[in-house]
Amino acid sequence: MEYNTQRTHLHMPEYGRIIQQLVERCKELPTKEERNELATAIVDFMGQRNPQLRDEENYKHKLWGHLYILADYDLDVDSPYPFPTREETQAKPKRMEYPVLQGEFKFYGKSILQLIEKAIELEPGEEKDALIQVIANNMKKSYNVYNKEHVQDEVIFRHLKDLSEDRLDLTGIDSLDKSKIYYASNRSNKNQKGSQNNQNRRRNYHNNKNRK
Structure with missing residues (x-):
């Protein structure tokens, strides 16, 4: 029996073990033509497994980037988009500047x-x-x-x-x-108060009428 601790680390768990294994298989193929063909099929499969990504802008570019991350930044294929670097994906976002209002x-x-x-x-x-x-x-x-x-x-x-x-x-x-x-x-406040007073008068009128 194969335990999870003995398996390759999932670089992007949201894609699951099957896609991770396909990427590892792609890396092992002997020719670049074979790797290119399988890489394209994997990207299409990733898109089918995550249809919500299709609503995002440049979702194909994002999928190819995810493929490279799944390959641990080591995949010799011809990508239609530049691959991200490890430094880019692991960089922390810049701290947001807030207006100074003390x-x-x-x-x-x-x-x-x-x-x-x-x-x-x-x-x-x-x-x-x-x-x-x-x-x-x-x-x-x-x-x-x-x-x-x-x-x-x-x-x-x-x-x-x-x-x-x-x-x-x-x-x-x-x-x-x-x-x-x-x-x-001031006029807005008076209008609001006047409207509230009118509502209160109508409510009291109906309450008194129901009691009678």
Whole structure:
């Protein structure tokens, strides 16, 4: 009886023992023509065993790469695609860089930073002022949701100045009507509260009617 510990290591267990044995057989064939023929048949078989790969882009290229990995990077055949190296497949992915939002600013999120950079790039004018209003409005919404408390406008102005590294300063823009900055969010909150109150009144009306 042959035990798994006595068998060749499965380089890609998802393909199973049968395909691994076919690859090993392919490596042992004496001529390159025979190896090429069997390698092509193995790749087709791998595609049949894993039909989900066909939905991926360049799935044939991926299958040939898997064939080379199954052969432990040692297979003398003519591939229509360049084979991967051991270093490429074993290389660790690069560490993702996250936006720096520390301390009291972490709840604003990356989108606020992107909007701030966009506003900095714009020339002074109505478009820039309008974008600053959008930024301040969303900053106040994020602050209120995260901290569950009402924030004073001056706090938002200070945070915006700090996040923009003093490149956006609401107090220094004469053409900006700061009284309108939070009009949209306040109106939205009032509408939501009004809608909720209407629902509560309708619910109470039906409850009272059912009791009668």
